[in-house]
Amino acid sequence: xxxxxxxxxxxxxxxxxxxxxxxxxxxxxxxxxxxxxxxxxxxxxxxxxxxxxxxxxxxxxxxxxxxxxxxxxxxxxxxxxxxxxxxxxxxxxxxxxxxxxxxxxxxxxxxxxxxxxxxxxxxxxxxxxxxxxxxxxxxxxxxxxxxxxxxxxxxxxxxxxxxxxxxxxxxxxxxxxxxxxxxxxxxxxxxxxxxxxxxxxxxxxxxxxxxxxxxxxxxxxxxxxxxxxxxxxxxxxxxxxxxxxxxxxxxxxxxxxxxxxxxxxxxxxxxxxxxxxxxxxxxxxxxxxxxxxxxxxxxxxxxxxxxxxxxxxxxxxxxxxxx
Numbered sequence: 001x002x003x004x005x006x007x008x009x010x011x012x013x014x015x016x017x018x019x020x021x022x023x024x025x026x027x028x029x030x031x032x033x034x035x036x037x038x039x040x041x042x043x044x045x046x047x048x049x050x051x052x053x054x055x056x057x058x059x060x061x062x063x064x065x066x067x068x069x070x071x072x073x074x075x076x077x078x079x080x081x082x083x084x085x086x087x088x089x090x091x092x093x094x095x096x097x098x099x100x101x102x103x104x105x106x107x108x109x110x111x112x113x114x115x116x117x118x119x120x121x122x123x124x125x126x127x128x129x130x131x132x133x134x135x136x137x138x139x140x141x142x143x144x145x146x147x148x149x150x151x152x153x154x155x156x157x158x159x160x161x162x163x164x165x166x167x168x169x170x171x172x173x174x175x176x177x178x179x180x181x182x183x184x185x186x187x188x189x190x191x192x193x194x195x196x197x198x199x200x201x202x203x204x205x206x207x208x209x210x211x212x213x214x215x216x217x218x219x220x221x222x223x224x225x226x227x228x229x230x231x232x233x234x235x236x237x238x239x240x241x242x243x244x245x246x247x248x249x250x251x252x253x254x255x256x257x258x259x260x261x262x263x264x265x266x267x268x269x270x271x272x273x274x275x276x277x278x279x280x281x282x283x284x285x286x287x288x289x290x291x292x293x294x295x296x297x298x299x300x301x302x303x304x305x306x307x308x309x310x311x312x313x314x315x316x317x318x319x320x321x322x323x
Contacts, residue, residue, distance in 0.1 A: 032082035032178045037092050038065060039294050040157040041111065041166065043304035045085055047192040048170045050301055052181045056081070059092075062295045064270045068094040081106070083177050085170070088112030091154040107177060112154045115169040117162045119152035120223050155292055158311075159224035160200040163304065167192050192301075199305055203229060203312045210319040215264040216253060218271055221292045225311060234260055237275060250279055257285050264318035266290040288318030 031053035036042035042057045049055060056077045059068050070078075078084060078098060088110050089096040099108055111117060156162045171189035175182035207229045220236045235256055238245045245253075256262065257280070264286045267273040276287055294307035 031181065032174070033080055034083045034085065034174075035077055035081040036084075037086040037095055038157075039297065039299055040292075040304050040307055041085060041087065042299055043294075043301060043307075044157070044163060044166050044192065045170050046299070047195075047301040047304075048167060048174060048185055048188045050188050052178070052184055054300075055085075057299050058095075059293075060299075062270050065092045065094065065293075068092070070094065070098060078102075083107045083109065083173065085109045085111065087154045087156060107173070109169070109173050111166055111169070112156060115165055117156050117165050118159065119154075119156065120227065121152045123153070123220055123223065153220070153223050155221045155224055157224075157304070158222060158292060158308075159228045160196050160203075160308070161228065162224065164193050164196050167196070195305065199308060203308060206312050206316060207231065210316055213264075213319040213321075214260045214262045215266065215315075215319060216257065216262055217266050217290060218268045218276065221268075222290065222311075225308075231315070234262060237265070237279065245275065250275070254279055254283075257283060263321075264288050266314070266318070268292075269295050286318050288314045290314055 034045060034049065034053070034055035035058065036045050036055050037058045039057060039059070042055055045055050058070070058074050058077070059065050075098075084099070084102070084106065086092050086095055086099070086108075089099075090112065099110075102108065109115070112119065157166065167189050171185045174185045178185075211230055212232055214232045214234045216235050216237060217233055218237050222233065225231070226233045235253060237253055238249070257265070262285055265276050265280055266288045267276040267290075269289060269291050270293075273287075273289075280287060290311060291307070292311075294303055294310070297303045297306050
């Protein structure tokens, strides 16, 4: 009698276990495979996808999008993706041929062209000054509607206003690709937009005391951040991160540091800080590090917020008047 009861219980358990294996939630089945090129954009897309799926990330660690090479594992991830999100060929040049080779059925979101972002023109030569402190968030640049890939500077995520648009567009596209989870995407998008509003107000207040302090960056990657928070960047060490500045260029920047009484020169984790050390040798100019990509941050919904706060902290630390 007991043996019979045990057999029936075992059989019932097996039936329940088999049924449970097939009873996968509809949202999990429908969740699209998404691949994003850069960590800051990945973070915003991951915020929208929370509770549905985790997007894949291509450029990891200290790798630069200016000189990245796809690995076989990257190629497999892209081939399996339902949606691919990148900024555009003006930034991730390594990815352009991959996008061109994709089949017609692959959904690709090119943020610099498709998301209605505010785009700023590329500054030429690396020898520029921001001397108009009254420029507002919308006075420089334009919304990109049909201007093509060459429309401007593509470090677009460093303006929180653009980050909000990226989130809104991600909600729209993901809802089209995966309508079963549209409600979740909309809720996550609203929550992320509120977080971005809070972050923006926080950074506005934090950066106000050092707004007029002149400084030089390693390469011109921070224009959106500078314009949005009305900071006083006066030039870049190199006009291109792929090109080592020559003696003449270093002499020009060194003269500018003295002429404008610049407080700080910033290097970047991906590029050689020795050039910056040479540049400031014998001066009172301080050095700091700015990282527009968050190379050492853990990928996920919080990475964008950590990146932006760290930029603000680095600027405040280096530009604070000497006590």
